[in-house]
Amino acid sequence: MTLNMGPQHPSTHGVLRVALELDGETVLKAKPVIGYLHTGMEKQAEYKTYTQSIPQTDRMDYLAPMSNNLAFCLAAEKLLAIEAPPRAQAVRVLLTELTRISAHCVWLGTHALDIGAMTVFFYCFREREKVLSIYDMVCGARMTASYFRVGGLSMDIPEGFLEKCRKFVDEMPAHVDEYERLLSKNPIWLARTKGVAPLAARDAIAMGATGPTLRGSGVAWDLRKAQPYSSYESYDFEIPVGAHGDAYDRYAVRVREMREATRIADQAIERIRSIGPGDYRLRDYKYVLPPKHEVKTSMEALIHHFKIVAHGFFPPVGEAYQAIEAPKGELGFYFVSDGTPRPWRMKVRSPSFVNLQTLPAMVEGRLVADVIAAIGSLDIVLGEIDR
């Protein structure tokens, strides 16, 4: 029998369609069909300046907008050979780690909901809401942040922001304990995830899986440690890894990652405090907008402002690829520049796109119900797969 799961199905986390060939309840073959959310972002980026493309990136992995912004900005900064000032880097680290927590909260809530644990969803969305209100405070948007800019941040953090983050970071470990109390030893949860949808480390590497999907299979690979960016080398944190590569291990890895992310965010808050007030973006006005008060008083700043708003900045002829450890894995942007303010080519290496390819290997020969658990444990976002 051939069964068509999705694209309109709540447990496919968006518009994923999986064509399943079944023998009774056993999956013989699974074929993910994607593209229902394709919006041609790579094509559109060729018609926009670099800064204009930043709002596009929010809409890729819409559960982790700040991570997308960061990957985009870092890739453009690599092309321009510039680096954001320390204060901006610390704010970026703080916000991307909070993003990791909120993205994992959504993953945990929906994954648990899919396989029958409804309560977790309410708990997780409660904490996610707090992160969204932190976004709201810092940039005025709850989901489509577009807060980072090439060379730093779009504006400085507001008053009371660090206190709000501090409160959240202090409370979060207790909330993660709550999630774990609901799930980690829950016999139904164990039955639905232990030994389900296993992925061997060898296969995970060959299929290009990254992020918690790879680490759940026991490979300690994290770009924040291996190829650090935004001064991640100066933060103290661990890389959680799994042992068997099953859905439970991926769950355990992500839950521990929430704890580690809390630790990093904690260090980032202290770092922002110790750096004190300072530049939140570069003062290189060939690439970065000058502060508004200077535009009103200085002719030079006004010209730079006008040039950047009207034309954008001109990167050198060349190309650059920069990847970050997004909540879902390696998120990278590849730019080919022809020296004009618009990228000649923007290629997005999205983690969900690659991780989803491992789905057939996880579910073939297993039960239909395990497909739901497998999709949930992969943590995919279709916005980023289809782009």
Next chain:
Amino acid sequence: MTGLAPERFEERLRERFPGLSLRRQTGAAVRDDTWFVPGEQIVEICTFLRDDPEFDFAMLAWLGGVDLLPREPRFEVVYSLLSLSRNARLHLKVALSEENPRVPTVTGVWPTANWHEREAFDFYGITFAGHPDLTRILLPEDWVGWPLRKDSPLGYEEVAFTHNTPARIKPAPDLKKLKPRKVTFRAH
């Protein structure tokens, strides 16, 4: 390339493939270590780079097409290799002509290349010879053309203004004559 010296890479590759046309991409702002390799040998080169313990490029991070119109050769396929044990990245490039954008598939080397190659086919019409299922992946199956080529314009439809709208309005379809679209799919 973090962790591996480019000179060493060139030396090893020349030693293994005598007479190989290998060229490093130059340019002040080429930020990653990028080498042009001939398309016919891509599978052997990739297999060597994957299996050789000194390189150990066990993962293909991504693969994608680039259209360089009006330059000739027009297309490039970029292979972004990642070595977990050496913590190294390497970009290989294959240049392809406009008349015959065709390169052997590397799905046999890294299974992850499957979807990336389908995407490059979908966007640029680059054929990956030997690919097990080279079909459109993100665009609809019946899409005509290669949208990311530079001669494929953005915004295919004319924007509707009052001065051009009347001509564009089509008579409403007769609902009785409409047949449901036949949906066929097969699990592979």
